Amino acid sequence: MADKFTLDTNILIYAIDSSQGNKHTLAGKLLVRAAIMRQPLMLQSLNEFAAVVTRKRLMAASQLVKILQYHEKSFPIVSPLTEDLFAAVRAQQSHNLSFFDALLWATAKRAGCHVLLTEDFQDGRSLEGVDFINPFKMTLRELKSLIANI
Numbered sequence: 001m002a003d004k005f006t007l008d009t010n011i012l013i014y015a016i017d018s019s020q021g022n023k024h025t026l027a028g029k030l031l032v033r034a035a036i037m038r039q040p041l042m043l044q045s046l047n048e049f050a051a052v053v054t055r056k057r058l059m060a061a062s063q064l065v066k067i068l069q070y071h072e073k074s075f076p077i078v079s080p081l082t083e084d085l086f087a088a089v090r091a092q093q094s095h096n097l098s099f100f101d102a103l104l105w106a107t108a109k110r111a112g113c114h115v116l117l118t119e120d121f122q123d124g125r126s127l128e129g130v131d132f133i134n135p136f137k138m139t140l141r142e143l144k145s146l147i148a149n150i
Contacts, residue, residue, distance in 0.1 A: 091106060
């Protein structure tokens with residue numbers, strides 16, 4: 001279990017949105033597992049989470065603050081650095097990523113993550129040692145194997 005993984009914003013959103021059925025259940029389990037394992041969480045994912053929750057009015061601001069505080073206590077939060085900004089610009093140009101996806105990738109890479117669990121990136125793609133994996137496309141056996149090996 002030497003490898004690290006991180007969660008994209010969509011996992012955080014599904015974890016609080018019970019209307020998402022199986023995605024909600026799986027995202028909640030992934031979030032708890034990541035917290036238990038003290039996996040890094042990118043500040044960008046929390047920023048985007050807060051923006052989506054606010055824009056879609058998924059909960060009151062006071063509840064959002066409590067969830068953000070929970071994440072702050074449960075995860076090592078990794079902020080982007082200037083070096084991540086430059087790496088993101090390069091990745092945006094050379095790997096055809098959106099800027100914010102590239103910034104998330106660069107920050108996760110610097111944090112030592114080898115897996116980014118996300119629904120948004122191209123599933124199965126690997127970029128400079130970081131694999132983009134859509135957990136919602138995996139069988140339960142594949143997902144258990146992945147988590148057991150990271």
